[in-house]
Amino acid sequence: xxxxxxxxxxxxxxxxxxxxxxxxxxxxxxxxxxxxxxxxxxxxxxxxxxxxxxxxxxxxxxxxxxxxxxxxxxxxxxxxxxxxxxxxxxxxxxxxxxxxxxxxxxxxxxxxxxxxxxxxxxxxxxxxxxxxxxxxxxxxxxxxxxxxxxxxxxxxxxxxxxxxxxxxxxxxxxxxxxxxxxxxxxxxxxxxxxxxxxxxxxxxxxxxxxxxxxxxxxxxxxxxxxxxxxxxxxxxxxxxxxxxxxxxxxxxxxxxxxxxxxxxxxxxxxxxxxxxxxxxxxxxxxxxxxxxxxxxxxxxxxxxxxxxxxxxxxxxxxxxxxxxxxxxxxxxxxxxxxxxxxxxxxxxxxx
Numbered sequence: 001x002x003x004x005x006x007x008x009x010x011x012x013x014x015x016x017x018x019x020x021x022x023x024x025x026x027x028x029x030x031x032x033x034x035x036x037x038x039x040x041x042x043x044x045x046x047x048x049x050x051x052x053x054x055x056x057x058x059x060x061x062x063x064x065x066x067x068x069x070x071x072x073x074x075x076x077x078x079x080x081x082x083x084x085x086x087x088x089x090x091x092x093x094x095x096x097x098x099x100x101x102x103x104x105x106x107x108x109x110x111x112x113x114x115x116x117x118x119x120x121x122x123x124x125x126x127x128x129x130x131x132x133x134x135x136x137x138x139x140x141x142x143x144x145x146x147x148x149x150x151x152x153x154x155x156x157x158x159x160x161x162x163x164x165x166x167x168x169x170x171x172x173x174x175x176x177x178x179x180x181x182x183x184x185x186x187x188x189x190x191x192x193x194x195x196x197x198x199x200x201x202x203x204x205x206x207x208x209x210x211x212x213x214x215x216x217x218x219x220x221x222x223x224x225x226x227x228x229x230x231x232x233x234x235x236x237x238x239x240x241x242x243x244x245x246x247x248x249x250x251x252x253x254x255x256x257x258x259x260x261x262x263x264x265x266x267x268x269x270x271x272x273x274x275x276x277x278x279x280x281x282x283x284x285x286x287x288x289x290x291x292x293x294x295x296x297x298x299x300x301x302x303x304x305x306x307x308x309x310x311x312x313x314x315x316x317x318x319x320x321x322x323x324x325x326x327x328x329x330x331x332x333x334x335x336x337x338x339x340x341x342x343x344x345x346x347x348x349x350x351x
Contacts (some may be wrong), residue, residue, distance in 0.1 A: 044322015223326030
């Protein structure tokens with residue numbers, strides 16, 4: 001995978017050359033669905049060891065994004081309205097822009113909701129019930145906290161690991177060593193490992209989850225906002241693509257049922273955790289439909305085209321990262337040109 005610096009350079013070339021502007025009319029498709037996680041002051045701007053800051057953006061940047069898409073002639077609409085447009089199989093006169101946030105963090109309510117309200121912009125929050133209950137491991141954040149204690153002592157795949165994590169350089173080395181190994185673990189084994197690692201280093205997994213995530217009362221409150229739609233994000237933020245079919249289906253069915261019970265309404269939409277090709281496969285698109293979802297969102301990069309009317313369980317999104325908080329990067333991505341080039345100008349990536 002190319003480094004953020006290389007990708008930013010490529011996006012700069014496309015933007016400043018005028019290529020994205022020229023390509024917009026033919027490649028922007030029916031519209032763009034944006035994927036966000038955390039929205040908080042200073043988000044994504046941290047220095048030193050802050051590996052998960054890539055999942056954060058600042059509220060002011062969110063507001064600027066909404067202004068940008070409208071300036072470019074796009075219509076900010078709800079996910080439900082966007083899906084209805086896609087079902088028609090032909091583009092609307094104005095391409096849509098849909099804003100979505102994954103996981104259901106407190107900062108969505110504290111900092112993002114006021115921005116959406118002020119600018120009258122619809123948004124969707126995808127919720128995993130175990131996160132709302134405060135019992136999800138949020139392993140990528142827990143790993144950062146463990147490394148930040150200054151030393152990591154563990155055993156992984158039969159290998160004893162002892163790492164000094166005093167300096168930022170040592171912390172990054174530990175992160176780069178441990179992250180890919182933990183990612184490869186089977187889902188349930190991964191969660192057991194991270195809990196044992198956290199306990200050994202005096203990090204309280206559940207307390208951390210409760211401190212950063214909206215609980216059911218918070219979700220019921222934000223769901224009263226007419227601009228807000230709540231969707232499902234599996235039961236425990238598991239990668240369905242790495243599970244057998246029975247477990248994957250159960251993750252999606254249970255999530256929909258529990259959220260529906262808590263909020264008292266049908267849950268129509270789903271987003272796959274992680275959401276890229278290894279973590280959400282063609283098999284899982286069929287399972288999501290079987291679980292009763294009207295449409296599901298991936299993180300396969302791209303814009304939506306009318307042809308997605310036949311692939312509503314595999315809709316692409318544009319990830320908005322703290323490493324790319326410049327409007328020119330967003331503008332380039334929603335033009336459709338960067339992903340079209342990567343996909344050899346194939347409109348669909350649904351296999």
